[in-house]
Amino acid sequence: MALATLYLVGLIAAAYIVRLFFTKGHGASSHHNIPGPWTFSISSWRLAYEDFRGRRTRTICQLHAKYGPVVRIGPDEVSFKSPTALRTIYGAGSGFQRTNYYGMFDAYGRPNLFSFASGKDHGDRKKLVAHAYSKTVMLRGSIAAMVESKAKQFLELIQTEPEGVSEIFRTLHYYSIDNITGFLYGDSGATSALTGNESHRALLSDMLDPARRRLSWFAVHLPSFTKWLYSRSGRVEAILKPVLPMQKPAMMTGIRQHALAAFYRFKESSQKKKSSEVRGPTIIDRLYTHHQTQKPNGLDDLDIASECADHLLAGIDTTSDTLMFLIWALSLPQNHGFQAKLIQEVTDLPGSSLNGDGIPFVEAGDKLPYLNAVIREALRLYTPLPATEPRSLLTPSLIDSFEIPAGMVVGVEPYSLHRNPNVFKDPLKFNPERWLNVPLERLNEMNRWWWAFSSGGRMCIGIHLAMSEMTALVAAIYRRYQTSIAPGFENVSPGITSRFEMFYDELFDKIEEHECRIKFAPLGQM
Template sequence: MLPIASIATLCILSYVTYKYIIYPAFISPLSKIPNAHPSSPFSPLWILLKRFTDQENRSIHAAHVKHGDIVRLGPNEISVNCVDDGIRTIYSGGFEKWPWYHQFDNFGVPCMFSTAESKPHAHRRRVIANVYSKSFLQSSPEMLKISQTIIFSRVLPLLESAAMEQKPVEVLDLSHAIAMDFIVAFIFGLQNGTNFTQDVSARRQFFDTYQKRRPYRFWSSELQGLKSILNRIGPIIEPKFVQEATNYLENWTLTWTKAAEKSCATKAPDEEHIPSTTPVVYSQVHQSTLKTPFPYPQDLQIATELQDHWAAGHETTGITLCYLFHELSLHPSLQQQLRKEFLTLSPTLTYPPPTPSLPTPQTLDALPLLHACLLETLRIHAAIPGPEPRTTPSKPTSLAGSPPLPAGVRVSAQPYTLHRRADVFPDPEAWKPERWLDASEEQRAEMGRWFWAFGSGGRMCIGSNFAMQEMKLITAAIYTNYTTHIVDDEGIEQIDAYTAHPRANKLVLRYERVEN
């Protein structure tokens, strides 16, 4: 019996050695790819630890700087940093989403963003995308009414009061509030929306609840199986308040979804004197659920989609506005140049206005300096700088000069690194709007190929046009009437995470009135 036991043990050891050491390190197609860490061929522990400790983006970037356009992060994971044979192949070539995206499910139901398979995603996107197209937004009477109400009745009166009283303003919180008011009104109707811009107590209650879950994302994204097992025992890795916060947010969405449904069926009574608009996104999503066969209750299909839209719509826009305002506050002369550009609009956005009318989105979109400032902010301060993981298809595919990769490899690119290519963006760590203005057409086109703040391909951010139109209007309204000055920007550097807010979660500015 002893020789048989010895042989069995030897066979097991040989199998384990081959599978976990020899094959990944010397035989696997991934073995020809430079390692981000010496342990990368054998264990995912290094990259998991970087993600857990919020060091992922910069660690991956450092690996690309050292090793080139493709690096191996783990036994079955690689990162790329190139356009040709890189993001163009992965994100426009039908690579499916990695299960990592299930963390963005709501109510236990996938939304369009978290749907892994391309076909059901494409079905839903085709129906929804129309209301987020540039042509629709620029001609939308709902968007016009929402913009007039929020800018002239909420944002500018608030900043006017702060300027007159010389009262500093916490800008990150306010930027999230303004963005939330815009996207919620567009989704559910202005009469059903929030007024977080003015209602600070409601704002704080909501955002505090929303942000409670942020530190616990790692378990849902990377170790879903372990999380599920441990959750059966008790709140070991997630405190009870995380689930309570999730329940609160989901109930909030369901309440507004029912209100939007009612608004579509009945017109708001005039005596309420509440500005009303059609629940644009709700109506479109409702139609998509009728046309797309998903095995979930219709009300949850609608709610999961709408929750994803308001969550992404307020958080990313709020972060971007915060960093744009911070950069402009560091560059007073640029504020003056922008104001000159804004005063060419007709009508101008001076406050108080003779009549509350707005310049057309087309004229705002045509302002070159404003556009350059936004692009540069999105480049160097991307709200989502982290990797977007996909899985390699069944057909072996080469990426960035690698050998053909087998199916099921986790592969990703990240804006943080794509936006820091020194050969594309000279002096890449500097915020320089002039790089977009002074570049030749060829240079501008090349920068555009590498610009990835909204992703690319069929899964590109559906709300990119909404975000750009909204941010341009808000910025023009503010800097037409005020200059901004830094009071407290300690901790303004972005955290190293998938969604990257300021480390201190704040920015305090002072507003001064500009005489028109």
């Protein structure tokens, strides 16, 4: 047995030496100078194994703690952890492109904003919808009014919950899907999950299935095999069913069917309108003005459907997961002081800052410093997309003084940036006051390392919509309620699914995936 082990180690070492000196296209500088464990440098399957274990992001964070801000995590992949690397890789005009990894986010066989590799293709598409996502649009007008109405519906749903206890992972997903579908589609595809539409609530079922992590792994690391698995029919399909990574309907199937149906409902309605009629403010309205029927060489049906489906999928988990962790963190006994200060701030809002239903205007919430510090801290500690955003460049580059060969995959993960103890004191502690009343130099340094929405030309287009949804709902909740951990959920961290992994608060040993029970008590009754 010992001899066999030595033989295996010898083979691995030999493979490493061959790679070190003879691999075409990657010179000595890229192999000798970039630190990291040799086991990761000889095969991409070492990192794939961490993906399979659901520990990729945490493992990379640990490697940075051991090896420093630049770590080799694969034969052709390097992870960075610095604001300078952020600017080089993700800054506007950097030339770095998204890798093939993002191809799994194509919809209906068409690329979209999230999956375009080329910066030019991404930029051309972004121009069509960027204004609709601007902060000005989000703070006032019909979109702000819609967000405020959904906040009201959320409060009404809470009022119906037995004993004031809500499983907020579920109810916050209702809130986010109703907002994003209303914004994207208007009447042709808006959902009403908050008000009890069971078919709309069911759209979330395959999205919330923990098996989607396993399917994501297969789709990324064994794409051809995965495609073959899910394209079988008849007797072969029946034989393979027990071993499928995720049972059919597979990941996002319901959401994508809804998105496609919403497009065709919109198209049918649009064709009945006179050309002189003014279109609405929705994303699908804006995209349809560039349809092939109206502009030569414009977008076809599936281009528009794919774009809207991409925005829909991106706008559900991200917002709802952040809100869940924020409310949960404020509900912990040790954080009730933070909650009390937030309650004081939002209850001090004058009547002129409230709409007719008593919900704070989105614009009023945007101006509240303590509320925004709470949201910023939740996004730091519980970033909804904490993993690496991979990029590559067709030409050699220099990143943080390291020579990077052409085609090598590089990236930064928010998870590691946000846990730098030299920048964020007690980084695992939820402390919104770290953002308030601090010297400007320190605040600027924290801002340099805070990276919740990406940056540059690929920065999250939905940042202002997400912030509007969060400020509106958090302000509305804490004007009316105090929150605490529901009985039976004490000493438990909720967990969320993101790509291949489950994320939770590392200070807790017990985790409940896709569950978070919170008690809502009217102010003064807790």
